[in-house]
Amino acid sequence: MTLRSPLLSAIPGLRHAFFSREGGVSGGIYAGLNGGIGSNDDPAHVAENRHRMAQEMGVAPTHLLGVHQIHSPDAVVATGPWPSARPRADAIVTRTEGIAIGITAADCGPILLVDPNARVIGAAHAGWKGALTGVLESTVEAMENLGADRNGIVAAIGPLIRQHSYEVGREFVERFLDADAENALFFLPGARDGHAMFDLAGFIRMRLENAGILMIDDTGIDTYSDERFYSYRRSVHRGEPDYGRHVHAIALEP
DSSP: OEEOOHHHHTSTTEEEEEEOSTTOOBOGGGOBOOOOTTSSSOHHHHHHHHHHHHHHHTSOGGGEEOOBOOSOSOEEEOSSSOSSSOOBOSEEEEOOTTOEEEEEESSSEEEEEEETTTTEEEEEEEOHHHHHHTHHHHHHHHHHHTTOOGGGOEEEEOSBOOGGGOEEOHHHHHHHHHHOGGGGGGEEEOSSTTOEEEOHHHHHHHHHHHTTOOEEEEOOOBTTTOTTSOOHHHHHHTTOSOOOOEEEEEEEOO
């Protein structure tokens, strides 16, 4: 199963995909379409899964590009396959046709963006830390450096852990309130004393809107409760030693 954004799907000359775990060759705790190069899955299985995703995106396997994600606010520009190791960053932007840029996630927020007029695209990995420290703003700025106009950018929020599944501790909440007291809007009381439920999707939407992005779609999928998706937190709660990762990608058709 591959999810599409209605907003992005309506744009000519664009391909995108929020991949689920269905349709892959991995087994065991990785069962399905694991695209996580950094996982401990069989590398041959990951390579085959990524090959299938590249086919879906209409690009060669070498042209499905990712980054070494580090939960940072950093965005990089892609003009073709990386000449050496994947750069350390959490977002990619490009105006080059025929390559697919993507990020991996398993509870964090995948964001795909496009300016249809300038034909500039972006893909951002927005976990709580990246979203708080500015990865979305960095992505928009990098797209503008390639000729995009933020007033014309369309964004789609993919599957991620939702508020009813995302319990956090007091220190987590304090970190957000120290950054901005209005961030209290994104927390509800948790079932356990001293804990709260965090609305990552709502926080991401707010950061996008504050950056001038007003055309925003959201898949509404909760990766923790939906077994069709990998979830870091679900794997931890089950005592599993590792977890699979989704790839979420976007490409300009030649």
